[in-house]
Amino acid sequence: MAADIKFTEEHEWLRVEDDLIVVGITEHAAEQLGDVVFIELPEEGTTVSKDDEVVVIESVKAASDILAPLDGEIVEVNDPLTEDPGKVGEDPMGDAWFFKMKIEDLSALDDFMSEAEYKDFIS
Amino acid sequence: MSDHATALMRTPLYEFHIAQGAKMVPFAGYEMPVQYPMGVMKEHLHTRAGAGLFDVSHMGQVMLSSPEGFEALALALECIVPVDVLGLAPGRQRYGIFTDETGGILDDLMISNTGDGLFLVVNAACKVEDIAHLNATLPDHVTVTEITDRALLALQGPMAEAALARLVPQVTELKFMDSVRITIDHVEWWISRSGYTGEDGFEISIPAALATDVAEKLVAMEEVEPIGLGARDSLRLEAGLCLYGHDIDTTTSPVEGNIAWAIQKVRRSGGAREGGFPGADRILSELHNGAERKRVGLLPQGRAPMREGTPLFATAESDDQIGEITSGGFGPSAQCPVAMGYLPTELATNGTEIFAELRGKRLPVTVAPMPFHATSYKR
Numbered sequence: 395m396a397a398d399i400k401f402t403e404e405h406e407w408l409r410v411e412d413d414l415i416v417v418g419i420t421e422h423a424a425e426q427l428g429d430v431v432f433i434e435l436p437e438e439g440t441t442v443s444k445d446d447e448v449v450v451i452e453s454v455k456a457a458s459d460i461l462a463p464l465d466g467e468i469v470e471v472n473d474p475l476t477e478d479p480g481k482v483g484e485d486p487m488g489d490a491w492f493f494k495m496k497i498e499d500l501s502a503l504d505d506f507m508s509e510a511e512y513k514d515f516i517s
Numbered sequence: 518m519s520d521h522a523t524a525l526m527r528t529p530l531y532e533f534h535i536a537q538g539a540k541m542v543p544f545a546g547y548e549m550p551v552q553y554p555m556g557v558m559k560e561h562l563h564t565r566a567g568a569g570l571f572d573v574s575h576m577g578q579v580m581l582s583s584p585e586g587f588e589a590l591a592l593a594l595e596c597i598v599p600v601d602v603l604g605l606a607p608g609r610q611r612y613g614i615f616t617d618e619t620g621g622i623l624d625d626l627m628i629s630n631t632g633d634g635l636f637l638v639v640n641a642a643c644k645v646e647d648i649a650h651l652n653a654t655l656p657d658h659v660t661v662t663e664i665t666d667r668a669l670l671a672l673q674g675p676m677a678e679a680a681l682a683r684l685v686p687q688v689t690e691l692k693f694m695d696s697v698r699i700t701i702d703h704v705e706w707w708i709s710r711s712g713y714t715g716e717d718g719f720e721i722s723i724p725a726a727l728a729t730d731v732a733e734k735l736v737a738m739e740e741v742e743p744i745g746l747g748a749r750d751s752l753r754l755e756a757g758l759c760l761y762g763h764d765i766d767t768t769t770s771p772v773e774g775n776i777a778w779a780i781q782k783v784r785r786s787g788g789a790r791e792g793g794f795p796g797a798d799r800i801l802s803e804l805h806n807g808a809e810r811k812r813v814g815l816l817p818q819g820r821a822p823m824r825e826g827t828p829l830f831a832t833a834e835s836d837d838q839i840g841e842i843t844s845g846g847f848g849p850s851a852q853c854p855v856a857m858g859y860l861p862t863e864l865a866t867n868g869t870e871i872f873a874e875l876r877g878k879r880l881p882v883t884v885a886p887m888p889f890h891a892t893s894y895k896r
Contacts, residue, residue: 428747429558431847432820432854434876450876452822454557454847455747476820
């Protein structure tokens with residue numbers, strides 16, 4: 395998965411899957427957040443602009459916003475996650491994805507960091 | 518609170534925190550552990566099930582003494598604290614507040630009768646102002662001494678007694694709010710059976726040079742884990758306890774803050790030492806007639822935690838804000854969001870449904886009794 399996964403400076407990962415991009419937060423971000431107790435996901439079908447607050451994620455101590463990485467449309471959200479928010483701490487890069495979005499041009503992903511670049515970024 | 522222009526202070530346990538893998542944050546001018554590798558949720562639950570060790574050395578420890586004896590000393594403190602200090606028996610502690618002329622609260626504190634004086638523990642963020650206030654207002658015969666050579670630890674939870682008794686066997690004899698001095702091998706331990714988590718437990722003042730050794734001995738015990746400020750906050754919130762600067766401050770009176778229980782009968786209207794503290798006119802009147810607003814427990818009906826500053830409304834549509842949340846978050850033991858805040862007194866009854874505005878949405882909240890998790894003090 396290393397090749398087709400990209401990372402944002404906001405500690406999100408973006409993975410291309412069937413012409414959509416799947417968005418979640420990185421292990422590093424999940425570690426920083428601590429135990430997640432609440433997640434609010436956007437509604438499917440919402441049109442979003444880059445940097446819109448699309449997901450609210452709360453740990454015991456604090457609330458954080460997850461921003462839309464690009465302009466596009468939210469086409470699917472990971473509803474079961476709202477029932478089991480602790481999963482973000484267990485499997486942030488896999489089962490605990492937040493939403494899938496459709497974007498105009500997948501080449502926009504090229505602007506984001508590779509896995510190696512992200513590792514440098516957080517170290 | 519943190520002032521980046523000023524270097525942060527460190528408690529005697531700084532190296533211990535680092536060795537335990539703590540994440541350090543600025544708090545009230547100190548570098549303090551917000552959490553350890555266990556994380557806030559597990560630290561919270563561990564404290565309720567076993568024993569949690571907290572470093573509270575950033576708090577102010579102050580001794581008051583007077584050559585004129587305890588009665589003169591107690592009456593002097595009663596001029597700035599609306600509680601029954603004179604009636605505090607040797608070896609006993611009670612909760613108190615400093616009030617100001619408008620009836621607001623300058624700080625909350627613990628007061629112990631040590632036999633030879635009064636020992637106060639005040640909030641870290643207020644300690645400089647508190648000591649200045651004591652010096653400015655107490656009569657000349659009272660000596661105010663900030664204790665800077667002792668660390669303050671808290672050991673909290675159902676297994677705290679068993680753990681501490683391995684180092685200080687006498688603690689098994691203490692009851693809730695006893696506060697004593699125990700000498701072991703020429704070292705004086707100042708121990709009170711109290712804390713700020715809703716659990717049975719102890720606050721332990723020891724010479725700074727011994728703090729690391731004692732902390733290491735405690736966390737080496739099976740049932741003891743180090744606990745950071747994050748869990749300290751969720752524990753005290755579930756216990757319904759006020760955090761100064763958030764739930765109470767100079768804009769809230771003790772009656773509004775729902776801590777009127779701290780003002781004993783003897784200081785109220787008709788009592789032998791009625792009034793005689795800053796803001797007495799307002800506070801005595803509110804004790805009799807009630808205040809316009811009151812701090813209450815709040816249970817958000819959904820899963821979304823509601824934090825400090827969240828505005829409250831009487832209905833889902835009304836335009837006028839009626840109050841706000843002053844502390845709130847997720848309660849790991851309650852397993853749901855919990856909060857406290859101020860409401861007009863007519864709405865401050867358990868079971869009343871009001872609304873909070875969260876991210877543009879009105880969500881229902883129920884006024885609820887506190888604590889949110891049953892306390893286990895050993896009375």
